[in-house]
Amino acid sequence: MQFLEEQILKYGKICPHSVLKVDSFLNHQVDVSIVTELANAIYDHYKDSGVTKILTVESSGIPLACMTASAFKVPFIFAKKKRTINLSDQVFKSAVHSYTTGKYSEIMISAEYLGKDDKVLIVDDFLAKGSALRALIEIVEDSGATLVGTAVAIEKGFQGGGDMLRKEGFKVYSLSIIDKMTESKIIFRGD
Amino acid sequence: MQFLEEQILKYGKICPHSVLKVDSFLNHQVDVSIVTELANAIYDHYKDSGVTKILTVESSGIPLACMTASAFKVPFIFAKKKRTINLSDQVFKSAVHSYTTGKYSEIMISAEYLGKDDKVLIVDDFLAKGSALRALIEIVEDSGATLVGTAVAIEKGFQGGGDMLRKEGFKVYSLSIIDKMTESKIIFRGD
Numbered sequence: 001m002q003f004l005e006e007q008i009l010k011y012g013k014i015c016p017h018s019v020l021k022v023d024s025f026l027n028h029q030v031d032v033s034i035v036t037e038l039a040n041a042i043y044d045h046y047k048d049s050g051v052t053k054i055l056t057v058e059s060s061g062i063p064l065a066c067m068t069a070s071a072f073k074v075p076f077i078f079a080k081k082k083r084t085i086n087l088s089d090q091v092f093k094s095a096v097h098s099y100t101t102g103k104y105s106e107i108m109i110s111a112e113y114l115g116k117d118d119k120v121l122i123v124d125d126f127l128a129k130g131s132a133l134r135a136l137i138e139i140v141e142d143s144g145a146t147l148v149g150t151a152v153a154i155e156k157g158f159q160g161g162g163d164m165l166r167k168e169g170f171k172v173y174s175l176s177i178i179d180k181m182t183e184s185k186i187i188f189r190g191d
Numbered sequence: 192m193q194f195l196e197e198q199i200l201k202y203g204k205i206c207p208h209s210v211l212k213v214d215s216f217l218n219h220q221v222d223v224s225i226v227t228e229l230a231n232a233i234y235d236h237y238k239d240s241g242v243t244k245i246l247t248v249e250s251s252g253i254p255l256a257c258m259t260a261s262a263f264k265v266p267f268i269f270a271k272k273k274r275t276i277n278l279s280d281q282v283f284k285s286a287v288h289s290y291t292t293g294k295y296s297e298i299m300i301s302a303e304y305l306g307k308d309d310k311v312l313i314v315d316d317f318l319a320k321g322s323a324l325r326a327l328i329e330i331v332e333d334s335g336a337t338l339v340g341t342a343v344a345i346e347k348g349f350q351g352g353g354d355m356l357r358k359e360g361f362k363v364y365s366l367s368i369i370d371k372m373t374e375s376k377i378i379f380r381g382d
Binding site for chain 2: 015019021023024025028029030031032033035036058059062063066067069070073075076077078080085087109110112113
């Protein structure tokens with residue numbers, strides 16, 4: 001999506017260890033007009049799939065999930081990283097592997113909000129190794145709901161998670177795919 | 192706001208220790224059509240105040256902040272509870288007191304996203320003792336920005352935080368104020 005690539009080139013900051021900071025518009029400060037454009041593109045891609053729920057994980061997936069849910073006119077759920085008083089006793093849970101810390105952490109949703117009649121679209125801001133998406137996919141599978149597909153704003157193609165998921169047959173719609181990142185340059189797939 | 196009071200009576204669940212669960216539409220599963228109505232009411236209330244930024248804290252404030260920012264056509268920032276790679280070295284930070292755990296925890300935002308030219312509206316889902324709002328107010332004051340006011344979906348009036356803030360001169364706009372909650376009944380202010 002050329003629009004997003006332009007925003008990344010304009011506002012993104014390349015940091016050490018292949019970190020791309022887009023916190024001026026996507027995941028700390030949020031430019032809702034930009035996120036709305038991204039959500040509309042996701043809607044266009046999946047609009048004929050009968051989506052009944054959007055699923056993401058707190059916190060940085062929430063803005064994109066919110067605007068995507070608004071476009072689809074369906075609710076969204078954000079999986080929690082901590083058990084809070086707001087969670088039911090019955091949860092669907094899964095583990096996310098962090099490549100930064102090397103640790104696994106649990107994410108969970110109240111079981112009452114996902115069931116076999118749901119058609120779920122998973123949305124997140126970033127896709128690198130794919131661990132968060134895999135954990136969300138596992139939650140959808142456990143719930144008995146149908147997974148329609150996944151959508152992310154920025155895929156770090158060079159970390160391989162997206163292509164691995166595609167190879168396994170999952171639908172991964174990325175609004176931008178970065179195939180190479182150096183200290184001074186970002187190369188998008190198709191460039 | 193009668194619309195929100197109706198949603199609370201319809202979907203809210205009263206739990207022990209004065210916990211009101213509204214996680215079917217506000218802060219776990221999110222009904223964006225409801226949240227949009229709430230955001231529009233906040234916009235109506237503050238639309239002539241020259242708001243340039245919306246500020247909230249992760250995670251459950253994000254959906255309402257997102258739709259409110261969309262109504263105002265301004266960006267929003269969500270304060271983080273953990274220092275992540277997405278945060279700058281320069282941050283504005285403050286401490287939130289949890290009445291559940293008795294502990295203080297830090298919240299922070301990158302300093303570059305708030306400055307003296309900003310007019311800030313603070314938004315959150317719940318207001319009980321007021322600790323989160325106070326922490327966000329402190330961040331706004333530290334940044335040199337002007338605080339326009341605060342807005343929350345549900346104020347637990349019986350916990351006193353909102354009235355205390357009002358007494359100190361802060362603008363607190365609550366879309367619903369619960370003055371009493373028993374095991375089976377919710378009494379809203381003005382009922």
